[in-house]
Amino acid sequence: MNLQKILNRLQKLHPKEIDLSLDRIKNLCKKLGNPQDQINCIQVCGTNGKGSTISFLRSILKEANIKCNIYTSPHVIRINERFIYNDEMISDDDLSILLSEIEEINNGQPLTYFEALTAAFFQGCKKFKENLVIAEFGLFGRGDAVNILKKNLCNIVTSCSEDHLDWLPKNDRNIERIIFEKTSSLLDSNIVVAKQTSDEITECIKKNISNNSANKYYFNENYNFVLKENNFFYYEDNYGGLKIPRPNLNGQFQLENASTAVATLRILEDFKIKDQHIIKGIQKASHIARLEEIKSGKLKELIKNNKLILDSSHNPGGSKALNEYLNTLDCKKHIIIGMMANKDHEKYISYFKNITSLTTIDIPNQPNAISGKDLKDKFKNIPNVKYKKSIK
DSSP states (O other): OOHHHHHHHHHTSSSSSOOOOSHHHHHHHHHTTOGGGGOEEEEEESSBSHHHHHHHHHHHHHHTTOOEEEEOSOOSSOGGGGEEETTEEOOHHHHHHHHHHHHHHHTTOOOOHHHHHHHHHHHHGGGGTTSEEEEEOOSOGGGOTTTTOSOOSEEEEOBOOOOOGGGSOGGGOSHHHHHHHHHTTOOSSEEEEOOOSSHHHHHHHHHHTTTOOSEEEEBTTTEEEEEETTTEEEEEETTEEEEEEOOSSOSTHHHHHHHHHHHHHHHSGGGOOOHHHHHHHHHHOOOTTSSEEOOSSHHHHHTTTSOOEEOOOOSHHHHHHHHHHHTTOOSOOEEEEOOBTTSOHHHHHTTOOSOSEEEEOOOTTOTTBOOHHHHHHHTTTSTTEEEOSSOO
């Protein structure tokens, strides 16, 4: 069974890649027996930090021998990355079988590509009903296909900032509307709000969820951390303090994501997470393409004596965090960048300071990308900006 052929057929079921309404996914899941109603789930929303927070959750839970099914998007290399069952990435054959089942039951009805994948993930969870599910929902939570659960264990709200503004009405493209979309439909179990980039954003989130009866936990109020010397940070909440070695993941913001994961798992007392699970899990966590140092491969061979870092940030909040890390490096910084057309290119690049050169490139096989030449024109105020056709 050819996985790519199935994916190509599913992409043709709806003229839009994204259509922010829930009727189609609800109707399909009803035909599947509503598998989403049979899972125990931690849901993760926000603009930045979702993937890293999930990586810390997964790693800590693995130390505690708690099996997970995990759904994230987008993928970096293979679509299989989005489908984790029993702590393992799904195989091509198993994913083909799962998507074929979705295709058959949907019977040609309109369905976006993401809705098909989401329904397939929920359906795949049937085989691992006892596992904890961790599911990311993005773009705008109210209309996200993952956000059709009737109950969950917890909602995590990671750092919120401006992104995907082109999906909002032109007169309402602001952080307040983004927060409304992401948090207004959160379920009333537990809500953990991570560190935000400003007190104003935190207050906006508080106001938006003020009528939600969930138990609420906020960074700085209910949990916190401070960075200590000798590569440790000290975490503290109502359950006590814990000295934790810094994670292997680069960037100060990873301490924020790690702390949010710890706070969540301590709140969910039934998991009986112990201090040693947290300490070992934080150290072992990994996250592809987020300030990831590439130490081998074809690109590294081209620059053997240089540090090569890959980062997938794409909005101003992510750029700010990336550049806070770059400013800690005592070396020349050469930036190579390609972007999608619907991003705030000028605001993204405004955080780049003290860089030696910036090169824009084309993103191959991606029709929604801005050309490297057009991107270069937007960055004309950056010193030493140039265009090359490819990253190589």
